[in-house]
Every structure is written in C-alpha cells, then in structure tokens.
Amino acid sequence: MAETLAAVLLVTGSGKGQTLVFHWPPSPTVSPRLARPKPLHDANCSHVDNFWAVASNHDASLEGTDPARPCLIRGDSQLDGWEYEWKRPHTGRDHDIGRDRSRSFAHSRSRPGSRRASPSRDRANGDDASRDSGEQSYVNLLGYRSDFLSTILCPQRHLCHQKFELVVDDLAFIGHPVCSEGDGEWKFKPEKSQQSARGRGSRNKRTEDADAPPSEREPSPVGERSASHPKSNLHIFHLVLVMDLPDPSSSASGNLFKYFHVIYEHVSITVTAVLFQEQVMNGFVEKECDALSALREVLVSKGEPYSSYITQALQISSLAKSMKTLYESIKSNSIARLAINELGIELQLPPYLDNLLHTEEEESDYIEHEDPDAVTWSPKLSFGWRLPSLAPWKSLLIHDMDVEDGDFLMNLRSPGMSPEDQELAEGLIQFLQSASIFDSLAVMADSLAWDLETQVYPTVRWLIEHRKAKIVDTVHRDLKTVFVLPAKLKQPLPQLSAEFAKDFSQAGIPSLPQILATMTSSSSATSKHSGQADNHFFATVVRSKDMLPIYRDVVVWMLKRDLLVTLHLRVRIVATAELKVRVHRAREESAARRDKKGRRSDSRVDGGWNQERRQSQDKSVVGDDGVTEAFSEMLTRGRRRRHSHAKGTVNGSQSSVVQDNMRGDGHQDEDEAVDSDSGEDEGGWETAAEDNFTPSIIAEPGQATRLQRRWLDAMSEDKDPYLVERFAKINQYFDGKRTNDEILYRADISRKELREVLHHYEEYLLTFLHPA
Template sequence: MGSTNESAAANGLIAVLFITRSRPGPRLNFHYPARPQWPIPVKSRKERNANSGSDSESDLAADEALQHKSTKDTVPSPEPPVEVFQPAAGLESGSLASKVDTTPARLLGYSVENLERLLAPGKWSDRKKFEVCLDGLTLLGHPVYAGQDGKWSADGKDSQVIDKHPGHALPETVDEENEDGDSTEMDNDVDAQEEYQGTTTTAKITITAPEDAKSSHDFTHIPESLDSQNGVSLATSLNSASTTSGVIHDRMTMFHVVFVVAANKAKATADLYRHVARKLGKALYYCQKQTNYVSTESRTIMTLKMKAKIERLSTDALYAQMLETSQLAWALKEVFDSISVGRIASIRLDGSEISLQIPLPGTESHLDGESVLGAHSGILLLEDKETLLRELTTGDTSPLAFFIREHTPTKTLQKHAVNLGLPVADLLYLARHLIKWRKAKAITPLNQRNYYVVSPEAPIQRVYDLMPEYATRFAALPSLPQMLKILSGKPIKYVMLMPSRDHRGPYMSILAYLVRHGFVVQLKTFAWLQCPKDLRNSVAATPRKAATPKSLLSPHLRAMDDDTASVNSDRTAIPHAILSERFKSRSRRSSTGTQETAVKDSPAGAVSGPLIIVNPGSPTHVESDAIDRIQVAISDEEVQRLVPSILPYLDGEKVLEELAPREGLKRSHVERALEVLEREGFLLTFRRI
C-alpha cells in the first residue's frame, strides 16, 4: 500500500482556495494551508512594483514578524481598516501599513485582490471546468453560480435570502443575518456600507487606476461587478472598524473551490478535477441549494477573520479558530491534507458525509495492469473484516456486509457468488466498490500451489513496525523476516513451506497478510508450446505436404530446413522414449529443468533446436504441423484431451494459474497436464511477477 500511495501522492497539490462572489465582488474567503509552499519568484517584477511599491514586505516568512510589529502599531491610521478587511490581509501581512499606501495581501506570490478577480470567472464558467495556468501554477476549480435570478434553490423557499436585486438588498440581508442569529446591529452597518462604497472607492482608485479601467472588462456580464470592484474591501472594512462583532453578508452569487497545483502535472490535474474538484463543487452546490450551507459557512469564516483582525490574532490562532468553528473550513483542510498525499478525504458537509479521492492508477496492483477485475479474479481485503464491518454504515444485513463476512481471498468472485447465492454481477459491483475505496485489491485468488516472491516494491522500511503485530498474529510461526527470506530465494510453491496439512490455514493467513502489505506478489507462470527437435525431425522425415512457398517466409521454416539437412547428414535423433525416461528422473523443481536437458541432450542444439510456437492462435503451416505432431506424441490420453483448451493459453502472455478457473477445469487436472507436457519437453515456461 505504501508504495501505491506514494505514486498517487505526486499530484503536486499546493493549496485549496475558497472564493465567493457577492455583490461587492469576488473575495478569497478561506485558503488552506495558511502559508502555501509555493516559492515566490525571487525576481521582482516590474509590473508588480508599479502597482505597489512595497513588494518586499510580502514575504510570507516575515509574516509573524510583521504580526508582532503590528501589535505595537497602536496608532490607528485612517487607512488600516481598509486593508484590514482584505480577506487574507490578516493572514499574510498583518496590519502593517504605510500612511498613504497599503501593502496588498499576497498569496502564492500574487496580490490576493488580483487572484480573487482571476479566480472569479464570468457566468460562462458556471458548473464547468475552470483551469488557468499561471507561471508554473495550475488553478483548477468548478465554479458554481446562483441561478439567473440569483436564487440558489429551484423552489424559491429561501428566495428572500438570496434575492440579489440591489433595491431589495438591504432588508433581506438583515433578515438573513437575524435568521442566523447574528447581531442585529447589522442594519446600520449595511447602511454604512452602502454609503461608503461611493466615497472610498475613489480613494483607492488612485493607486490602481489603470487596473480598474482594465478590470472593468473582466466582468461586464455581471451587472453589479463594475461598480463594486473597488468597494469590496473598503465598504466592509469600514464596518469592521465600526463594530467589533458585525458581519457583513452579501448574497453570495457564486462560490468556487480552487485547487492550486504545480503545473507540470497535467495528468494529475485532469484526475483532480474529475474526482475531487467537480464532486466537491457539486456537493457544495447541493448543500447550498438545500440549506444555504455555503453562504452560512462563508459568513462564519468571514466573521472569525474580522474578529481576528480586530483582536490582532496571529495567523495560527485564527486558523485554529476557523477550523474549529467552520465545518467547511475543516472540510477544505481535510481535502487538502488527504488529497495532497494521495489519501481518501472523508468530509462532512451539512451533516452528510462524502468521500473524495483520486483513484489509484488502475486501482489495481500496478505490477499487473493487464488483469482487470473479472469473475475469475479474487479480491483481498486490505483491512480486517471486523474493522470493515464496524465502519459500514449500511448495517449488518446489507449484501456488502454479508460479502465481507463470508469473504476469503482464496476464492474467485464466481465461487463466492455461488456460495453466497448472489449474482456474479452484484459481487463484481461490491468488489469494485471495495477496491475503489481502497479497502481491497484485485488479485488472482491466493492458492497454496502458486509461487510467491518478495515484491520489488516491498515496503521494507515497515518491517520493524509490522514485526510486533505480525508476531502477535502469527505466534509460533516463522517470523516476518524469515518469511521474507524464504520467499526471496528460489521460487517454490507456497505449499512447500507448510510443515503439515494442518498448517494450511495459518500459512494462508500469513500469505494474505504479506500480500496485503505488499511484501510479496505472485510469480506467475507463462509458457509456449514447443516441438522438440527430434519430433520435428520426424515431421521432416515423413515427407508431409511440407513447406508451402508461403511459409518459406517464416523464420521458423528456415530453421527447420537447416534442421532437416543436419539430421540427414550426420546425426540420428535421440529416441523420444529415452528423453522422457530421463526427464522422469528429474524433479520438477525448476520449470526449466526439462528444457535445459532437452538442449543438453541434443548437442546439435546450436544448429537445430526445438520449434517454439509463439502464436498458438494463428500458427503457420509448420507450426500447426508441429502442434498436430505434439498432440499425437503425448503419451497420456487425458492430457491429450485437455490440450485444445490449454493451447490458447500458451502464448507467453496468459497466466497459466488462471487457466483452470477460467476454463472451468479442475486445477489438479490442468496442473497434471502441464506437468506432463513439460516433462515430455513440449513446453517452454518462464515465470515472472
């Protein structure tokens, strides 16, 4: 598991921002972490300096220092409140302010104000993918807008809350504040806000005049935004200066959770949008429609920020408060913390739980990407059954609980289906669900007669941690290091490790444990059919229709021609019986043992060797001849009968251990057949993970 998590973790998530737009304009409501790890470009930019002369003060590292400095700055200048309300101002630069100019709050190396505008696209982006790449950063989100009339819900039950016509704005805002139990002083505040928008805007315009002119084009499609752009911070900040507990809330017309990602992860970005950003956006939209959740939460956050500003709380203290008070802030933190390291984020929004994750690549053991979950796969639970059952909210009687209780990693889903009396399709669905949420992984069912070896990605660093747990689980059995040592030697069938039949249960549990933690993987067997040299000689000796001109093109045919020549010239074929005799004396310890002998016994192997049939599906003439020959030559009748069903698997790409369940054959029969074929030299096998 460890290694898979690491690979998924490389999604370069830097921060999560939460933007809302209300009548005064877009606003960065919340972001996590408080200080994103994004280096500010060292090279100061001409344009930035032109906008704000105090570029250097924006260094995030200097944050705390500034905070301290600001507490000493007891003389309130007329301007600080202006800056105070800028959402991130309290986080990034304290209230350090020069007498005439303000240091704009900065985030990710840009001014928060500009970022807010950048990340509040027009209504064209409503519930669509929004992706902007900015100098090494990708900003990705799923903006959600209120309906055409500014309403969030279709039935209009909370229409009084979200009516956005300016004329109706005031009283309804108040209503809403009252509803939510906030201060009733809001009346006055809002009045003040309205008044101040006109006057203070002009004060600021001198600082960023060209920008205003330009940015007016940004939101021409939003009627209110033109006049409200500059008012966003000013009006409300005035309010914050005038009251200690007041909250200004405007009807939110849009919200947007933005994921900030390092831009060089294009694939990760697509996944992040599909699996996290969009789902979160949809969930929030639902909550907003139902209970006005998002606007309530954003108001909570803004209140805290304002209070923190006034009380001159440190960023850390503010964050602690926000995370404690606002469920949404906590949810965003959880999303960031989990997604950035590739884990599943489980969050609670408005009382309902949702889980978000970027699925692991393939959601499979990444070493065998080709094996897709099917009826013949098994699954391995990655957590204990008890734990899983406890986590289940569906209750003990649900099919999922039933499946988990009865599950064993040694059976295919098909067998499970039969045992449980459920349709295979249902089990596949349950299995996919478990795999998707990383509670299980798809495997070839564990079998004691399979080969298992230590995985190249075995999390060896965890051996020390797991040893005590392992020791308590499997007391009086070989220790974890011992098992690893044995399984990293020459591959043997797992059953060979078991001292007796009675040990089967515990040893299979050990195996499941090792596979679950990624220590071992199955070593799979693959094979091709091969026609030994002498059999081919006999093919050549009895002049069949022989080589058609067409098959002359085959490289194998040439080999055969050589073969014939050499045989005719000086050598006699070793009688087949003798060969088989020798093979029988050999143990089948190494699959290649027979192969090796075959070559050894025919020193002419350098000139003419066996014919290997690499494409049993579409054999050439020579190859089908050889296949016929082999079938006739097989001594065992039962094996002969099995050959047609085995043959398609002998292409070097199909796992022989899966043959029996897929073809509905008895494993012991198939094994015996393969053994016979190999012993008689008709099989070239190799094993790989």
C-alpha cells in the same frame, strides 16, 4: 495527486468586495525547481538561449553594464551572479510589499496619527519575527497578495457555472465558480427543456442538460423553496484547487490538460454542487463565510497571529474543516469523507492519476496481454487505477473494514431501510462473508448461486471503487503458491515488523524479517516432474500441515500490505531438433512411396490409354468427363485414406494411413493437395525460419501452421489416447501469456490433469514462473 496539490482556497464576492475567506494549509509552499543549466557564452552573451533568458529574467541589452551581474566568460566554469533556483519574478516583490504593509499596519496601530515609527520601535518590531510572519500570512499567499488572488479568482457573472482554469507562472487554479441570480437570490437554474414552448426543445438542448453540472440540472420545485429566503449579500463563491505545475524543463511534463480535467470532474464539480445546493436551501455557505470573516477581523484587530485564526476557524466552521480534510485526503491518496452541513459525501482521485505527468513507457509496464474475452472495468475505474484484469479465475481480498470503516457493517444492518435497500445490504453482507483469497470469483458465484456477469462483477466493482477490497490472484488453499517479495516496500520494515509482532504473537511464528529472509534465500529451481516450483510458500516457510491455519492468516496479512507478489506458471511449446528431424524423414519417406506409387499408376494409365486407342469404338472405358476409370479409382483411394485419418487416433503404428497423414510435403497428388489444404498454398507448409533443424518455439499454438501442426501431432506419438486428447485440447493456451489459473478455467480441467500433461510432454514444454 500528492505531487501537485498546493492548497485549497475559498474565495467569495459580496457587496464588500472580493475576499479570500479561508485556505488550507496555513502556509502552502510549492516545490523548488531549477532553471536550465547556464550555457558557456562569449563576453557579449550572444549565445544565450531564450529558455535560459526567460528563466533567469535575463536582458541581453543590459549585459556587461551592471557590475553586480557580470557575464560568464568563455571557459569559466563558475556560474554568474544569478541564483540557480528558478523563482517567479514577482515573488520577492510581493513578499516585500506584504511585509512593508504588515509593518505599516502594525506601526500605525501602535502609534495613531504617525506614518513612521521611531528607530527603536522599528528594531523592536523587526525582532518580533514570528508576529511579523503571522501578519504576512493574512495578506500573502504563495507569493501573491490575497486581494489580488481574490480578484482574479472571482470571475464575472457570465463566466460562472462553468469550468474555471487559470495558469499563472508555475501555478494552476482549477474550480467551478457559482453565483446568485441577478436579483440577489440563490436558486437552482430551471431545466432548459422547460423553457421551450409546446415541447419544441431540440435534442441538442436535452444533451446539454445531461452534460451540465448538478447545480444547473436541479428541478425548479427545489428552487421555489428558496424563494422565501431573503436576498443574500453573497454574490459568488469559488472553491479553488491550486496545483503546482511540473517543471517545464522536465521531459515528464505529461498531458496537463487531461490531468486538470480529471481533477475538475472528480473533485471541483462535486464539492461545488453540494455547496451550491446547501446555499440555495439554507444559505449555508454565506453563514460560514460571515462567521470566518468576522473571526478574521477580530483577530486582526487584536494583533493575533494567523495560526490563532486557523485554530479557531476549524473549531467554528465545518466548511473550513472540510477543506482541511479534502486537502489531507488528496495528499495522502485516500478517500475524502466530508461532512458539509451534516451532509456526507465521499471524494477521491484515481490512485495513479499522477502518471499523466510521466512518460507512456512507464505506464506500459502495467498493461497485461490483451484478451478479447477480458471483462472491462467501469468508466470510473478504467483510468488511473492500474487494476489487474477482472477475470473469473481471479480472487478478492477484503480489507479490514472494522478498523478502517468502523460503522460500515453496522450501517448495513441498521433498521429503517427500504425493502430494496435491505435486500441489497443482505446480499452484500453475504458476499463479504463468503469472499476468500482461496476461492476464485467463479467459485464464489457458484457457492452463492449468483450470476457472474450481473451480480458478482458489479459487487466487486463497487468494493474496489470504495477501496474496501482489491483484486488478487487466487492462492492455493494449502499455500502451495510461489511468492516473491516486491521490489520496494510501501512502509518501513521496522513499522511492518512491529505490526506483525502485535498481530501474530503465537509461538512458532517467526518474525517478519525472518520470513522475508527465508523467502529471499529459497531456491527458485522448478520440480522436474510436476512443472511447479519447489520454493512455494508451504515448502519454504510453513513446512507443517498443523501450521496451515495460522499461516493462511499470515498470507492474508502480507497481501493486504503488498508484501507478496504471486508468480504464475506459464508454458510454451518447443519443437526440438530431434522432433524436426523425425518429421522431416517421415515426410521424405512418404514422398518417396508416393513417387513410386505414382510411377506404377502412370504406367497402368499409359497402357490402358494405348489399349483405348486401339479400341476407340468402345465407349464404356472413358466416362463423359474424359477421366479414365483407373485414374478415378486412384483418386477415390486417396479420399478414402484421408477420410480414415480424420476418424482415426494417432498412435505408434507404422501403417501407411497414419504415416501418410502425419507426413507430407509438396509431392502430393494435385487433387489430394487441393482437397486437404482447402485452397491453402503449398508454400504455407513452412517458413524460412522453420525450414531448419534447430529448436524453435511455437509462438501461437492455436494458430499453428501446417508444419507446426505436424510437429504437435508427432509429439503425441506413443502417448495414451486420453493424454493425446487432453494435450490437443489445452495446447492452444501454451503461448507463454496464459497463466496456469486461466488454463484451468478455460480448459475446465483440474490441477492434477494439467500436471499430468506437463509431465508426459515435458521434453517439448518450456515452463517458467513470472508475475502477472
């Protein structure tokens, strides 16, 4: 938002006409932009494109006729006479008009009855550049005449009470103009549902009421209180936000329509609604505008510079001061805390709203992997905030509210609140006191006996929205968390160093640059047995348990200033070449045994069938379904073998039951294949990429193929039963997307249990550290 806001204007319309009452900053400017590169063209300028012609105010019919504006000759690398910087065509003209009128105004005031000043007086006034510039500020703004701006920004009555959006050249004007009623009184519009007789209002009208601005949805009794007010001389007022459009030749122009709409919804409609309410209740806006207009006339008559008007306006007008606060807060990307007629309101725009002006590829870098179980943020926080996922394994970092909001905690403890508000305040204070970066949100919910979904998450959303906290990764209590430095510091290092030295002056604490240098030079190698990095914060910086309490505060201090980026342990499963060869050999041996067994069974079946033919009258050998008892017995043994495997545990035994269930291919008996696969096609056993003996990663262990499941089972050979069970429970999260904190929460295991699995299965696991 700091990129585009150029000014905040207050325009009014009354019986005296339209007036630009006040604007901030005093001398707004827009960012310079460049025209398209000027092309090389022939002497007739026949290859000049339209964009360059428009940007340069070029007229091909006049080319070559004006010696002051020569055409660029083919092959000449020099630019022609036009300026390379793009400017609005009317800027210079209006500026000159304003300067001439201000000079005429000054001259006529100094010499009544004379339309022309003497040369000496002209030279004297020309030397007074500061006074001349100050007088221009009364009548010129952003290259336009103030009376021209006030005219176009005060729409007709039927265009009021709705969104206003006007784009002129490289500027956009956004607001919500409001006006008085036809009789000159300011009052709230009655609800549309009350205008329908006998309750025959349509559902569409009720929907329109819900979407209408606050100024149009106030109940009529409030408007009745304004009936005693005299008729107002103020007919319309309009608070306008002036936006500097991005360069149209830039590829990062973005979605301007959505960009403007977000600004309108978050700022324009809210401030206008409060101003409209105060105008209806006690004529606040009219009083402020009358005071500012009177001050302006007095200072102009005295010849005071425009800076004097700005200084005194901020002293006598709370509305002018609120406009200044609004502008500065938006430019600094902070919350605007306004006091309009002693009524406090808070306004802010999404911190990353300006991303709408950039390409989608830049925004995609901040999107985490999609999780169907992830908790969504509120609609206000779901766009333009770049918030990490709200998950039970995350933590909360509370900002220094005693410094930033000195009266926040005091207001929570103030007497006179209703019982409901007092209960909410006590719960919020209890939550703030228990919040810690060393405890996850799930642990905080258990300690407070709060429900995670209905109590903890709403509180977190409220704190995030008011910028009193932020979501961070849970930090190990012994600081055995791996941190790296961000790619760019948000504040200069000398300033951060001075603040750090002021807050941590204890002996034994190195300076901030020394800490950052130690972290930068630390080794990134991972421990062979623990699966965690050796360069965690304790090992590289703290190095002593006695220093843990003070360094916990150091970590909190650095996280508040975004000086640390947490690295998360992620795990992938690798099917090694040796594992694939072992499983393949076992499958071939099992297939050979089944073939040999099948030939013996076939010979027995053939012999029995010949005997049955010789004893065709014996009906006891063949059943009603035409299947021999010998073949049925073979199928029964196969089902019994599969049933025993379902209940058994994988171990190093060489029994046929374990081998036949860990190995297999398309040589199974037909009925056994159909039964074990549940209709799964034999071709689903393996893919072309898996039918080799090169190491490969099992991308989705939770959705492993049949061959991948056999690889996973083979990894557990010669392992203790409790490790096999634990590995089978958590290997679905070894997809490289889940962090170690998420695995611990979802699998409900401890860090020690996870480390044990990583140690015993290390030959099949690929562990790496990566930021969220």
